Amino acid sequence: MAISSGLFLQTFISAFSTGLTIDLTSDTDLKAALFTNSLTPDFDTDIGYGIDPYDANEVSGAGYTAGGQVLTGTTLTGDSGVVTFDASDVTWANSTLTGVRGVLIYDDTQTNKNGIVLVNLGADYSTSNGSLVIQWSASGIATWDLVP
């Protein structure tokens, strides 16, 4: 069992078919939640936060509230056929956490709290009454190449 990075297929299908409306530029709707490496995603079928497998293996500890924290400074930009989703870096200050391996970004305003992207941090990180700072890639959190 291990976390990998990927986009949630069902969310994008719903957005283009059944009227699921997600604003990736919202500074209030989207949240980032932390999970351990015991999580095994299936990006073809996974739905969102609180629904299997995201109903278990969320990290817990001082300085962390279940469900994660709101993403701010979101941007959705496009250039040369590539759409880029990004946001301000996130920090869990004064936290004591163990085995943080993945970040789930999801829409907290949807009934199913639809997942958008899961990001593998590449290692199991811990803090001891300190700050966990996640700096997204210079290329953004996620990209969609519309003209591959």
Add this chain to the structure above:
Amino acid sequence: MASAAERAAQLRAQADALEQLDALVNDLTAAKTAYRDNPSRENRQALRAAMDAVRTARAAARDNDLTVGGDAYVVTEEA
């Protein structure tokens, strides 16, 4: 190894970049509010420009790969 002067210059440049990024994010927040209140073509263009500016600044200020920092640490087990 970088000299103290070189290291200080690097830190100043990093601080300047972060200040500039904060200002651009504030501009972005204002542009989002303006567009939400009045979704005109002009406000949409201003919002797009603000997003592009933030994206460009972040691309310059960040590392190529996602990084986890602050006080976070990785426990490694010796074989």
